[in-house]
Amino acid sequence: MHFQQLINGLAVGSIYALVAVGYSMVYGVLKLINFANNAFMVAAAFLLILFYSTWHLPYGLAIILALVLCAAGAVFMERASLNPIRKKNAPGISALICTVGYSTVITNLLLYAFGSQTIMVPFVLHLPTFELWGAVIDPFTLIILGTAFVLMVFLTWLTYGTKTGEAMRAISQNTQAAKLMGVDVNKIITLTFFIGTACAALSGIMIGIYYSAVDTTMSFTIGIKTFAAAILGGIGVLHGSLVGGLVIGLLETFVAGYISAGYKDAIAFIILILVLVIRPSGLFGKPVQSKV
Amino acid sequence: MALLEIKDMHTNYGVIKAVRGISFQVEQGEIVTLIGSNGAGKSTTLNTISGLVPIAGGEIWFDGQNITKLETHDRVKRGIALSPEGRQVFPELSVEGNLRMGAYTVSKETLEAEQKNAYELFPILYERRKQAAGTLSGGEQQMLAVARALMCRPKVLMLDEPSLGLAPLIVAEIFKLIQRINKMGTTILLVEQNARMALSISDRGYVLETGKIVLSGTGAELAADEKVRSVYLGGL
Ligand SMILES: Nc1ncnc2c1ncn2[C@@H]1O[C@H](COP(=O)(O)OP(=O)(O)OP(=O)(O)O)[C@@H](O)[C@H]1O
Ligand SMILES: [Mg+2]
Numbered sequence: 137m138h139f140q141q142l143i144n145g146l147a148v149g150s151i152y153a154l155v156a157v158g159y160s161m162v163y164g165v166l167k168l169i170n171f172a173n174n175a176f177m178v179a180a181a182f183l184l185i186l187f188y189s190t191w192h193l194p195y196g197l198a199i200i201l202a203l204v205l206c207a208a209g210a211v212f213m214e215r216a217s218l219n220p221i222r223k224k225n226a227p228g229i230s231a232l233i234c235t236v237g238y239s240t241v242i243t244n245l246l247l248y249a250f251g252s253q254t255i256m257v258p259f260v261l262h263l264p265t266f267e268l269w270g271a272v273i274d275p276f277t278l279i280i281l282g283t284a285f286v287l288m289v290f291l292t293w294l295t296y297g298t299k300t301g302e303a304m305r306a307i308s309q310n311t312q313a314a315k316l317m318g319v320d321v322n323k324i325i326t327l328t329f330f331i332g333t334a335c336a337a338l339s340g341i342m343i344g345i346y347y348s349a350v351d352t353t354m355s356f357t358i359g360i361k362t363f364a365a366a367i368l369g370g371i372g373v374l375h376g377s378l379v380g381g382l383v384i385g386l387l388e389t390f391v392a393g394y395i396s397a398g399y400k401d402a403i404a405f406i407i408l409i410l411v412l413v414i415r416p417s418g419l420f421g422k423p424v425q426s427k428v
Numbered sequence: 429m430a431l432l433e434i435k436d437m438h439t440n441y442g443v444i445k446a447v448r449g450i451s452f453q454v455e456q457g458e459i460v461t462l463i464g465s466n467g468a469g470k471s472t473t474l475n476t477i478s479g480l481v482p483i484a485g486g487e488i489w490f491d492g493q494n495i496t497k498l499e500t501h502d503r504v505k506r507g508i509a510l511s512p513e514g515r516q517v518f519p520e521l522s523v524e525g526n527l528r529m530g531a532y533t534v535s536k537e538t539l540e541a542e543q544k545n546a547y548e549l550f551p552i553l554y555e556r557r558k559q560a561a562g563t564l565s566g567g568e569q570q571m572l573a574v575a576r577a578l579m580c581r582p583k584v585l586m587l588d589e590p591s592l593g594l595a596p597l598i599v600a601e602i603f604k605l606i607q608r609i610n611k612m613g614t615t616i617l618l619v620e621q622n623a624r625m626a627l628s629i630s631d632r633g634y635v636l637e638t639g640k641i642v643l644s645g646t647g648a649e650l651a652a653d654e655k656v657r658s659v660y661l662g663g664l
Contacts, residue, residue: 306518313516318504318533
């Protein structure tokens with residue numbers, strides 16, 4: 137029983153973590169909460185349905201197309217709207233509300249195209265469940281854990297082991313100075329949107345397969361939880377998102393398992409509030425320092 | 429032909445006209461200083477040359493080419509480096525990481541060679557190489573900012589108040605270093621409040637007043653000028 141909850145919690149948590157990474161990466165370079173992140177997450181699951189179930193494209197291709205299309209959508213948002221807003225030196229809140237706008241438009245488009253009912257997300261591998269230490273393991277949870285692990289390793293390498301990653305961190309610390317070093321800041325920002333959104337989109341597909349269903353309200357329900365995960369860990373910090381996602385995933389699974397499914401969202405947020413009162417910048421976030 | 433030529437440059441911040449039609453040149457190998465009181469438009473001038481703030485009118489020519497429309501990173505690639513006002517080091521990157529960022533546009537070989545040079549010019553940076561730049565003292569951060577700007581082997585190095593907030597002894601050291609960097613072949617465009625010291629090492633200088641150039645001459649001429657002496661050299 138405990139082990140079962142642990143595995144389920146880890147699976148859900150690592151999906152949350154990957155969505156949180158999407159928020160966190162963009163926040164790192166732009167100090168912007170990209171609220172469209174959650175809409176792209178859900179859109180990916182719907183696109184998979186469209187490409188695979190309706191258009192009968194090969195499954196792998198359908199997934200890749202869905203990911204690339206969502207990431208490209210985020211890049212479009214950045215190029216067509218966020219970049220011009222930044223150029224005019226608008227207050228940060230303008231860009232933020234712009235992402236809320238995109239989120240709403242995308243969710244509405246999905247509603248229009250797919251309707252409001254819950255749709256089954258297809259999965260082609262028929263892997264038999266097996267038993268381990270008294271728990272019934274759905275092999276797909278192992279795929280989720282493996283994917284999350286590989287992606288986190290990749291992102292850590294990208295951020296801390298490459299020149300591009302160092303440029304991302306430099307932009308996050310001082311954008312003007314990064315420009316003066318010869319960094320093409322807009323190019324790095326575009327790349328960040330692409331990678332962050334691709335992560336969120338992949339999570340959307342995985343969560344759709346995990347629950348075998350997707351509907352447009354997930355943009356809100358999972359969106360708010362994963363955003364909370366990013367804040368809990370310390371937004372802008374990569375491993376913070378990982379820990380934040382896992383904590384919320386495990387908490388809600390254990391609460392649902394041992395107390396009541398009805399309380400699971402509330403408990404996750406009570407923990408979030410408690411942590412923020414004690415550590416306002418999240419578990420791994422650096423305290424905000426005002427510049428002298 | 430001058431290495432850097434500014435032609436009738438204007439820069440605005442909204443309705444504020446910070447630079448109003450200035451023209452000047454910097455020749456290859458020179459040290460040129462811009463002096464002026466607070467708010468005269470010195471930093472704005474350097475930031476416009478770097479492309480950090482948009483130009484409102486006029487042209488910037490560098491190395492025989494019109495660079496007016498280029499973005500900052502392309503200007504850096506062509507050899508224009510700025511050590512900005514207030515140091516602006518990357519606080520959470522180590523000294524080494526800051527220097528690596530300085531060499532962002534150049535090859536790994538150049539990075540290694542220039543890093544060696546930097547540590548030779550500023551031995552204290554070698555001692556602190558693993559330390560986060562935000563934990564350095566003000567003087568050390570200033571040295572890091574200068575060293576970082578040199579990493580890309582710029583043709584012209586622009587320095588915005590490199591002596592700001594430093595102890596007199598360190599100021600003298602910084603000015604000696606600027607001369608040394610210049611002797612090694614880098615053209616320097618300097619902005620300084622410390623006009624006496626700056627003019628003493630400069631080939632030429634310009635005096636900025638509310639966004640306009642009101643006086644120009646050799647370093648010695650300006651240092652001897654009545655008006656400059658009374659306004660910028662504290663009446664001595
Ligand atoms: N970001 C900005 N927004 C609006 N006005 C600005 C901005 N930066 C500078 N200014 C204004 O432009 C004018 C020139 O400023 P600038 O910083 O270029 O002066 P400076 O000569 O470098 O002064 P200092 O010696 O104090 O550094 C000033 O009137 C200043 O208030
Ligand atoms: Mg200034």
